[in-house]
Amino acid sequence: xxxxxxxxxxxxxxxxxxxxxxxxxxxxxxxxxxxxxxxxxxxxxxxxxxxxxxxxxxxxxxxxxxxxxxxxxxxxxxxxxxxxxxxxxxxxxxxxxxxxxxxxxxxxxxxxxxxxxx
Amino acid sequence: xxxxxxxxxxxxxxxxxxxxxxxxxxxxxxxxxxxxxxxxxxxxxxxxxxxxxxxxxxxxxxxxxxxxxxxxxxxxxxxxxxxxxxxxxxxxxxxxxxxxxxxxxxxxxxxxxxxxxx
Amino acid sequence: xxxxxxxxxxxxxxxxxxxxxxxxxxxxxxxxxxxxxxxxxxxxxxxxxxxxxxxxxxxxxxxxxxxxxxxxxxxxxxxxxxxxxxxxxxxxxxxxxxxxxxxxxxxxxxxxxxxxxx
Amino acid sequence: xxxxxxxxxxxxxxxxxxxxxxxxxxxxxxxxxxxxxxxxxxxxxxxxxxxxxxxxxxxxxxxxxxxxxxxxxxxxxxxxxxxxxxxxxxxxxxxxxxxxxxxxxxxxxxxxxxxxxx
Amino acid sequence: xxxxxxxxxxxxxxxxxxxxxxxxxxxxxxxxxxxxxxxxxxxxxxxxxxxxxxxxxxxxxxxxxxxxxxxxxxxxxxxxxxxxxxxxxxxxxxxxxxxxxxxxxxxxxxxxxxxxxx
Amino acid sequence: xxxxxxxxxxxxxxxxxxxxxxxxxxxxxxxxxxxxxxxxxxxxxxxxxxxxxxxxxxxxxxxxxxxxxxxxxxxxxxxxxxxxxxxxxxxxxxxxxxxxxxxxxxxxxxxxxxxxxx
Numbered sequence: 001x002x003x004x005x006x007x008x009x010x011x012x013x014x015x016x017x018x019x020x021x022x023x024x025x026x027x028x029x030x031x032x033x034x035x036x037x038x039x040x041x042x043x044x045x046x047x048x049x050x051x052x053x054x055x056x057x058x059x060x061x062x063x064x065x066x067x068x069x070x071x072x073x074x075x076x077x078x079x080x081x082x083x084x085x086x087x088x089x090x091x092x093x094x095x096x097x098x099x100x101x102x103x104x105x106x107x108x109x110x111x112x113x114x115x116x117x118x
Numbered sequence: 119x120x121x122x123x124x125x126x127x128x129x130x131x132x133x134x135x136x137x138x139x140x141x142x143x144x145x146x147x148x149x150x151x152x153x154x155x156x157x158x159x160x161x162x163x164x165x166x167x168x169x170x171x172x173x174x175x176x177x178x179x180x181x182x183x184x185x186x187x188x189x190x191x192x193x194x195x196x197x198x199x200x201x202x203x204x205x206x207x208x209x210x211x212x213x214x215x216x217x218x219x220x221x222x223x224x225x226x227x228x229x230x231x232x233x234x235x236x
Numbered sequence: 237x238x239x240x241x242x243x244x245x246x247x248x249x250x251x252x253x254x255x256x257x258x259x260x261x262x263x264x265x266x267x268x269x270x271x272x273x274x275x276x277x278x279x280x281x282x283x284x285x286x287x288x289x290x291x292x293x294x295x296x297x298x299x300x301x302x303x304x305x306x307x308x309x310x311x312x313x314x315x316x317x318x319x320x321x322x323x324x325x326x327x328x329x330x331x332x333x334x335x336x337x338x339x340x341x342x343x344x345x346x347x348x349x350x351x352x353x354x
Numbered sequence: 355x356x357x358x359x360x361x362x363x364x365x366x367x368x369x370x371x372x373x374x375x376x377x378x379x380x381x382x383x384x385x386x387x388x389x390x391x392x393x394x395x396x397x398x399x400x401x402x403x404x405x406x407x408x409x410x411x412x413x414x415x416x417x418x419x420x421x422x423x424x425x426x427x428x429x430x431x432x433x434x435x436x437x438x439x440x441x442x443x444x445x446x447x448x449x450x451x452x453x454x455x456x457x458x459x460x461x462x463x464x465x466x467x468x469x470x471x472x
Numbered sequence: 473x474x475x476x477x478x479x480x481x482x483x484x485x486x487x488x489x490x491x492x493x494x495x496x497x498x499x500x501x502x503x504x505x506x507x508x509x510x511x512x513x514x515x516x517x518x519x520x521x522x523x524x525x526x527x528x529x530x531x532x533x534x535x536x537x538x539x540x541x542x543x544x545x546x547x548x549x550x551x552x553x554x555x556x557x558x559x560x561x562x563x564x565x566x567x568x569x570x571x572x573x574x575x576x577x578x579x580x581x582x583x584x585x586x587x588x589x590x
Numbered sequence: 591x592x593x594x595x596x597x598x599x600x601x602x603x604x605x606x607x608x609x610x611x612x613x614x615x616x617x618x619x620x621x622x623x624x625x626x627x628x629x630x631x632x633x634x635x636x637x638x639x640x641x642x643x644x645x646x647x648x649x650x651x652x653x654x655x656x657x658x659x660x661x662x663x664x665x666x667x668x669x670x671x672x673x674x675x676x677x678x679x680x681x682x683x684x685x686x687x688x689x690x691x692x693x694x695x696x697x698x699x700x701x702x703x704x705x706x707x708x
Contacts, residue, residue: 321378330386
């Protein structure tokens with residue numbers, strides 16, 4: 001219900017906070033951050049676009065706004081189409097129910113913002 | 119922890135975002151939105167007030183602020199009393215535990231706002 | 237996916253386990269157990285049947301089989317009708333999504349068992 | 355922690371329970387069941403295999419064993435490879451954490467069973 | 473993704489909202505609030521610092537920002553060290569997965585704020 | 591609601607399933623498994639007993655029976671006392687609410703089994 005945060009503001013705040021995490025992080029936290037990049041990386045059997053879509057759907061049903069925003073941005077960078085996104089989000093909605101609707105709304109809002117900023 | 123959003127602002131933002139969803143929505147998403155209205159509709163065995171209270175308790179234990187706000191508004195429109203709300207929220211609190219307290223607080227805050235705006 | 241547990245077996249195992257909890261329970265745990273009875277008790281603004289229905293819907297969307305079974309039994313004891321149950325469960329399904337379906341299935345299975353044992 | 359349920363037993367029990375649901379189901383529940391088939395159907399932008407994979411990842415992070423088993427079976431029917439599954443499950447594991455490991459184990463156990471029954 | 477809320481603002485808003493809750497609270501809600509203080513209280517086998525750390529880890533994996541902030545403040549008051557916090561948060565991260573990272577970030581951000589305000 | 595699984599049966603089944611996971615696991619899954627051991631390891635600021643207790647509380651509020659059983663066993667091996675366990679479980683109960691009670695019951699049931707097998 002909080003006010004909108006634009007994509008550039010989101011990235012800036014995310015970077016600021018990650019720096020604080022890294023200031024305190026022990027070896028396990030750093031390794032986890034590393035794994036969190038590797039699973040979405042190019043190579044292997046699934047295209048990056050699909051990996052990011054899997055991350056998005058997981059984030060949607062778990063209802064984490066920052067995670068959703070991050071994967072929406074990545075999906076956009078990987079050239080996902082409107083229809084591909086709609087099909088993935090409709091699966092999330094059916095699996096997760098109406099409780100996911102506020103996050104569905106903000107997903108499309110970020111998608112719109114990304115289209116207009118191109 | 120975000121700043122308060124008044125009921126009129128909440129409704130306005132909700133409408134703005136639903137318009138964006140509908141711009142992209144496929145048939146399944148539209149049908150789900152439709153079902154999401156129908157289950158709370160008048161008719162059947164349970165009064166609308168109780169249906170909205172069921173929606174509120176579900177939203178409270180799942181800890182979705184927008185969903186809570188929406189059902190609190192609807193409960194108020196259906197003439198729910200303070201004591202009925204208190205009993206339903208105390209069940210939510212016992213089922214869901216202290217992790218629901220921030221949402222319990224905001225539920226009563228919205229309830230107060232609605233009383234003062236009458 | 238586990239095998240069916242009949243209502244009498246469920247009650248017996250629940251009693252056995254609660255005895256073990258009470259053997260170790262400190263004051264706070266005992267008080268919490270007490271509160272957990274009180275919020276569903278007769279008296280106040282909402283009928284017991286509705287309080288149990290609120291407990292059921294909360295348990296359904298949080299997907300706890302034992303909690304669901306307990307409240308289904310209590311709803312049956314309080315004279316809830318098939319249609320009232322169906323309306324409450326359809327709200328749970330829409331709020332919680334397809335991920336709740338396995339629990340919805342077991343809810344109706346217990347309901348059937350209770351009808352046949354009357 | 356419950357004993358293993360084989361794929362044929364799983365399907366049989368699922369059918370038995372769905373019949374009970376349908377005996378009591380109102381219009382909204384039936385329509386929801388319908389939508390729950392449609393979102394994974396052929397047609398549209400994403401291949402069925404990817405849609406089922408999205409359903410699997412959503413089920414994994416939400417930790418629903420029956421939902422996982424259902425989508426693992428469907429992924430197998432759609433010709434998903436070991437490596438595609440491994441990449442999707444590693445994303446689920448990183449997003450959902452060690453709390454998903456018991457479900458990850460049962461996912462691979464079902465996958466093995468399906469391979470041996472071919 | 474909402475803007476930062478400082479510790480003093482957080483406490484003030486929390487007090488304001490708790491007053492509204494108490495205005496409407498019935499006996500069960502008041503007793504629950506009481507239990508919620510007692511379980512973290514001095515006395516017993518575990519030191520208060522460890523009890524607060526248990527509350528923090530529970531709040532982190534359940535992803536409740538206000539609950540996290542409250543326990544971070546209490547851990548700081550009880551003299552928790554940077555390294556003790558890091559070890560507890562790395563356990564939360566591994567158990568809860570990448571979906572907890574936004575909350576991990578805000579945990580350290582609050583910790584930094586508390587250090588600078590000493 | 592499933593039948594009880596003894597500690598030795600639990601360990602055996604867990605080993606059998608972990609072998610299947612490792613048969614298919616890619617590098618990221620293996621590294622995650624490794625991290626999942628390291629965060630509870632001896633060394634650092636918190637004693638192993640407290641680290642395991644943090645893992646237990648996280649597992650309790652997230653309601654994962656296998657994870658709970660594993661950490662209860664580990665806590666027992668590390669010499670946790672009845673009272674320390676009771677205090678940690680009462681915090682979990684207050685944070686997580688009555689929805690955690692079925693898991694609380696099984697926690698104490700496993701604890702009893704471990705005491706009798708000594």
